[in-house]
Amino acid sequence: MSLAARAWEREHGSVADPTIYEREILPKMQAMSVRRLVSLTGLSEYYLWQARKGQKRLHARFWERIASA
Secondary structure (H helix, E strand, O other), X not given: OOHHHXXXXXXXXXXXXXXXXHHHHHHHHHHOOHHHHHHHHOOOHHHHHHHHXXXXXXXXXXHHHHHHO
16 A cells, blocks of 8 residues: 555544445546546556456545546
8 A cells, every 4th residue: 555545544434435436436536537547546547447346445535536527
């Protein structure tokens, strides 16, 4: 886990509800371009392609950025 993820979890807790991700975040991600997701998260295009397919799950620290975009 990255230092940024650890810092976020210290502040917000490590529990993220997977049903919120499946119901709210993933559909919104699937409606966005990978280029837009890169600009919101700073993550690689490859990782975000996998996340949009449901093969990977974004860390909860990115969920608010996706939800509010």
